[in-house]
Amino acid sequence: MRVALLTEGVRRYPRRGDGGWCDRLTEGLPEHEFELYLLTGPTALGVGDRLSPAWRGVRELALWGRRPGGRAPGTLRRRRYALAYEELVRALVLPGERAGFGAGLYRLAALAREDGTLPAFLASAHARRTLERVWRLPGADTSGGQPLACDVLVGADLLEQCLRPLSAPWYGSGPGGLGGADLCHVVGGGPAALPALVARHLHGVPFVVTEHGLHLREQYLGYREAPYRRPVRALLLAFFRALTEETYRQAAILTPGSSHDQQWQRRCGADPGRTRVVYEGTPAVTRPAAGPEPDVPTLVWAGALEPGRDIELMLHAFAQVRAGLPAARLVIHGEEAAPGYRAHCEALAERLGTAAAVDFAGRPGSLAEVWESGTVAVFSARSQRRPRLLADAMLSGRAVVSTDVGVAREVVGPTGLLVPPRDPRALAGACLALLRDEERRARLGLAGRLRAQERFAVEPVIGAFREIYLELVSQFPAFPDGGGGGAAGEPPRPFARPAEFWLTDGLRGGQDTGGGPAGTDGSGGDDGAQERPGALAEAV
Template identity: 40%
Template sequence: MRIALLTEGGYPYARGEAVVWCDRLLRGLGGHEFEVYALSRSARQESGRRCELPGNVRRLHTAALWGAAAGRGSAEARAGSSGSYGRRERRRFEECFGELAAAVCGAGRGGGGVPTGDEAADGLLADRFAAGLYGLAELARDCGTGLRAALRSEPAVRILQSACRAPGTLRAVHSARVRDLLAVSERLERALRPLSLDWYGDGQEDEADGCGRGLAGVDVCHAVGGGPAALPGLLAKRFFGTPLLITEYGVRVREHYLASAADAVAPAAAGAAVRALLGSFQRQLAREAYTQAQLITPGNIHARRWQERCGAPRGKLRTVYPGMDAAPFAELGEEAGRPRSEVTTARKAKVEVRSGASGAGTRRAADGATLVWAGRIEPSKDLIGLLHAFADVRQAVPGARLRIVTTAPAHGNEAREYESRCRALAAQLFPDEAADSVAVGENPVSFEELGTPSVPTAADAYGAGCVVVLSSSVEGFPVPLVEAMFSGRATVSTDVGAVCEVIGGTGLVVPSRNPRALADSCIALLRDPERRERLGAAARARALELFTVEQNVAAFRAIYLELMSRWPVGAGNAVGSAAAGEAEEPLPFSRPPESHVPGRWAAGTAGPGGSHAGRPVPGVRAPVALVPLMLSAAAGRPALLSAAHAGSEDPRGEGR
């Protein structure tokens, strides 16, 4: 089948586990064709290095959620008219944007986008938001890109101002000033740019490769996030009835709330009214995306709770843990089941080999008293608390060491300042120590960077310690914790985010921002080697069962087939259709997933002019006789098809 992957600020631009997850998913599902629709968040991101796309990605479409609006400039738009619209179009825009603005301000309810428990009031507000959103989308579809200029125009600002002054709105927006409204209109224009993109097409096949043009030609829209990335999927469902799948490992609304005011809006307009309006918009958009999606796959129970709080129907939620590559940690993890003396001998031999190759001993073997912390240094990781906890550990275990391994350079002034504070605190709490008067002093706390000679790989970082520590005060899905579990290491973690769900009883968990409790747990494990080994072996078994790439790819393969079987394209899925209310019930296969077979599968069955030298033929559909064969092979059953029948083809030349 053909799948549209919708991203915002992620694949194929940025780096990180979320981007790696997308790449592994696409490569693991080589039997399906993908089209990637990517929204970039900044000029730096778009100009940076992109991931190498796998061969089953047919097209890459990109658009920017930054910079000035296309078409008429914002200064000209604010001069009075709504962009290039005529009188009738301006009236349509004002009506639609008025509905959306009233919903964002929470007009008539006082909730400002936050659920109050009154289902009728919440539903009315959601209906107004949907009416305004889809009205603007239809206006952009009918009248071109003038929507961008209209959203930054003076009438749009006046509509926002009236909505903020309406009775029953959120108290914080009553104080919105003109500069606040200008900042909000600018951010709304950027977030709503997907409404006026040329990604949707008309469903007709492209002569170049025989594939349908735009989102009209795909079988499933898979949005990575419930924010602006889901907007193209919402419009594809409304216009063409395409089923929508939403996957979130970091909930977009949560990310917005956790961002500082300086990061969320322009520094000159970081007021309470701006934060309230943008937060309400993000929440209303997420609620609409969750409501219209056929399935929602949170990456953990923590994300699932956020989605339920934002209005996601519980029956649509299905937790799918992110898939991570366990291969780099296989050798380290297998040591958990081997005798300690054999492991020590093997480590020493490996260190000697590396020392001879590089001319210096680059990696220290774990000595039973080394703690390891790995991640990006930033305030939410609470390294200050970890250093204070390690001071207590040093008093109880004098030979203990702490290795702080940074997986990426500090990004931003705040992160760099925090790293400097951590280094200064470490130097103050732990002066350099020397064995005698002629030896060089060494600090028990070391700051190292992943990829350097001292720590070439993540496996080297975890292998040099016997206990891995996570000290975060805010966390989503703890990737370093899963890597430590793959490595068979005992862990001490703070109770934040999805930590308890990931650990599942195979490690020690303490309250966040409690250095005393963190120190006590570290001391307990440092003094009990047998307990460390038991916890490490149990952690590795749990990680291999739940968090591998294989289980993630298998889960999404089944989900794609389910979407095609229960919600085939156009079968009552379109928003506002008569059958939309019945779409939740299972539907028979009106178009089997195997009816469209990628060219490389059909290369051997194409007739003259089809395949050449085994190369894939775009748009080639398998003969109908092959469909039962593939279905039977997938189910592990013999095909009930005679040789004579197998040679016949559908007279229409396509599969049923």
């Protein structure tokens, strides 16, 4: 089957090695044809010569930066665009009209497909005036504050960038069109789901959504520090919230990366019956366990140096560990993610009198080296949103101590020690208990490695999506655009063609263009199969 994989990224090409989840999926399912639809920045275009051989092709759209050129709509068309745009904006700022988001979104997409002038309209003064008028209507949600003229300009520009996928040249049943795909697979959510929503609305193509870390949650966290005024932040978060709800409502299947994310998706309206947890597989499961422990009892910590990781808790706990075990050391691996935070932590270690035993080692060469340098792996974060770092530590065979937040309980389970967050005494007690008991460390380390190998192996992930793909195409018509061989006015019939029809041997009188399912190009349906009644026998 043909699978259209939609994702968003800033890289010039899909990641390779142990980080390329999309590559591992396509290489693990060679029986399917994958085509990449990438939303990226203007400086990251041009990936065709860098694709893995598993990809059939790539299509890109610059999601950020200067808008694409094009002519402006005429007066009549501009009015139709304005009505659709107003319906969408009203759904964002008027609490009583949130149900109109989907209708406004699909109307804009249909208009864009007709004349291709949507980018020019969204960047026009007419769109800005529409946004300003609706944003200042009585009853509009102004919890973020009253919008100023500068807010209207910034908000209109950001909405234009978010809505660019609606005008992408990807819709249709011809070559490269999403209408010719058997299904769409959205990786990451957010704006990457817009083409899938449009393809489902226009062509009936089902889609799957995979999120390793929820896009909406990351937007809420990221916009706290965004360089925009509060009204703009509220407007953009309202857009992402409405887009997420519409995506969850229309998706055939949701595959969150953990049960923790699954609970968040349900709070956003996801149907539990269409949600299946599929853990993010990693090739690290085949990596050998870490070698012998260091001679000096060492606690190792890894992650971004930022307040959310709560290194202060780790330093306070380590001061108590040193009081009970003076030979202990602490090694902190990671890059500074918040300006001045490393200096703050170094000053705190100095005040606690542990600076000589604390090593800020910076960015590690590899995670395997990080865990091998320690006796016990410690995680002190206030929130564990993704399981991958925890799973990598467990795969090393080192015993793990973690704060009981986010996905920690789900990932670690009974194979490690969990302590309450922001409790240095409990964290220090757990670390001391393991540092003083070699047999317990070895037992928990082995159990953690086996648990991580079972949950995060690549093969179960590939098998899960193989089943999901087959299940979806068996439930949806083979000809969503109405070319299934039924009589006029009748719904398409999935098995209306004989088996010989699907042999793409190029000998149907030149009528097979390869642009989607055979028979959708007006080639006469069954007539093409009847031209060569012995095709199946020859192929066998």
